[in-house]
Amino acid sequence: MHRQNRTLQQLAIIALILTLSAIFVAHAAAETTVSVAAPEFESGSIFDVKIEIGDVEYLDSGKFELFFDPRVVRVTDVMAGSIDDTKMPIDRWTYVHDLDTKCVIEVLFNLPGSSGVGGSGHLATITFEVTGEDGNCSFLNISNEAMSDGLLNNGELYDGVGDEIPAKWENDMVCIGDPLSFDDPPDSDNSTQDASKARVTVFVKNRDDDSLNIELYIDGNYKKNKKVSKDKKEEYSSYPLDEGVHTFMIRWYDSDTDEWYEKAEDHSVSGTTAVTLMTDEHTEDDDKLSARVYVKNLDNDDLDVYLYIDEVYKKYKKISSNGSIGDYGEYEFEEDEDALHSFKIEWSDPRTDVTYEKIVRSYITTEEAVTLYVDKHTEEDIILLPDETPTPVSTRSTSTATTSRSAGDSQPSIKNTPSSTTFHTDPTLSENSAEDNGLGQGSTWYTLIGLVAVLFALIQIRRI
Incomplete structure (x- = not known):
């Protein structure tokens, strides 16, 4: 038992x-998700889009913003949503940005007199009217700043006690017209186009290292948005135009640089013409301001050489004698900083028992290289008066500022770095090494x- x-x-x-x-x-x-559920193609003049939410708990209130292109669609109304058969009332909605090419609405919702609702459903139903033409497309971005030129604020969800509920926000896109109209079929012999018009077929090639959503404009008028894979060329469509010179422009957002770019070209069209537009490649290093620092030891002794940039200590290394070169690494600068920076090295010479320093000032306007030289010193260099303590000697370069070109010309080859060069860590930095080692939240x-x-x-x- x-x-x-x-x-x-x-x-x-x-x-x-x-x-x-x-x-x-x-x-x-x-994981709570909030997503835009839009039709891929819309052929009517008015349509609805739901803002869906999934796997939420104790939702009481919140807000979101929605970005769209007013040349394609425009919001006319926002209606209440429903989660697990519970109505989610709309407190208010308003346009917070109403520009010619970009609009943003803000929607606030609240479930009064409740501890919150859980489950899945939709936060709101948004009614759009079509303002564009067949073939036009618009992003419908919800609280995603990087995808909407910085116009959006992040969405917020709160439970019944006022704590924020983390969520993943997902965008969408809507295109106007019948899906068949996006196949861009070639003209047939029985085409009824105006014989006085030229016809131009536009291709766009993506030379970037990422897939891009690229907008096409002709003479300032928006025509189409299409996703083009990296290193690929896509046909956009064939357009009837008056014979003569026209301006073709492409516009795209690059996530590597978090920037919008546009490129315009003038082309003369007559008869049947083809125009190919190409994006430029942009990387996150395009606007990088940095300096790679090298130190060459001209002394007869191996030396510990300390590096300071703008009077702030960075690193020290032991550099072998007789022309050996130490690579101190790359250091980045902010765009809003003064372009003129000071680079100082400091070392103690065992032959003279004196501490020396040398300063070079250089304008950093792109990715640069800066080389500093440790001068050779002997005992004969120092004459000491009786009963006096020797003081540090400052050995300064003949030029207080080196240009970007001169710095670049003096960059040594990595292969010249001797194998005897070793790295050291400054003991004073150990106090800050544990800043990021604290425990996370419970x-x-x-x-x-x-x-x-x-x-x-x-x-x-x-x-x-």
């Missing part, structure tokens, strides 16, 4: 642990329950 009771206790404990673990895993795996209460259950099980098993 005793053995049977012990077996039942063990089974009960195991069942409790499994149940609590399942609850914890379910809550840990769920676990959720589900984790605590799981731990308590495990401890309880261990105690029961020990008693058995």
